[in-house]
Amino acid sequence: MAGSAAGRVLRDRNAGLYLAAVVVTGFGTSAMWLTAGIWVKSLTGSDSLAALAVFAMWLPSLAGPALGALADRVRRKPLLIRANLTMAGLLTVLLAVDSAERIWILFAVLVLYGVSGVVMDAAETALVAHTVDVRLLGDFNGLRMIAAEGMKLLAPLTGAGLYARFGGGAVALLDAASFALAAGVCALLRVSEPAR
Structure with a gap:
């Protein structure tokens, strides 16, 4: 039964692409979530600053209603593409973080990461109604939750291993x-979304 539900969702072009975007971004985000604290701790030796790294990522969620309202004012597909591409570019700035003196760059990027996460979550949630067939929504949402939670188990270990071998820049x-991959997948979605 569960297999047939997954098959129905994955056979639908839009639902399959949307699910792929969720998996890809969930993997990258979960890898960075754990690695950010390890990175800060290794550069500064401070447990408090390491905890603040995670806090910096989640701080913008306090302004969630205001940030999420942005997704109600523009078309969601272009917003998701732009936000994903912006984050792809912004994360490359972290290659400059190689000492405790430059740790502020990591904190600034993490706060912006949190901002984009809140905006993209709101846009993704709203876009589902215009992207996925209503008959598939229940199965799709179940698979999306399974994928998101699965990434939280697998990706942090991958990120920590990558950090141990190659450093924070590799995880970034x-x-x-x-x-970048999620932006490409979003661009492939066929969406009839009303202009805002």
Whole structure:
């Protein structure tokens, strides 16, 4: 039964693409979420600053209603494409973070990461209604939750391993690639979305 539900969702072009975008961005975000704290701790030796790295990423959610309202004022597909491409570019700036003196760059990027996350979450949620067939919504949402939670288990370990082997820049590039790929997947979606 569950297999047939997954098959129905994955056979639908839009639902399959949308799910792919969720998996890709979820992987990159979960990898960065854990690695940011490790990165800060290794450069500064401070547990408090390492905890603040995670806090910096989630701080913008306090302004969630105001930030989410942006997604109600513009077309969601172009917003998602632009936001993903912006994050892909922004994450490459983290290649400059190689000492405690430059840790502020990481914190600034993490706050902007959080801002984009809130805006993109709102846009993704609203876009589902225009993208996925209403008959598939229940199965799609179930698969989306499974994929998102699965990435939270797999990606942090991958990010930590990548960090241990190659450093924080490698994780930033992995995350940037995930955002760039998600932008490409979003561009392939066929959406009839009213102008705002």
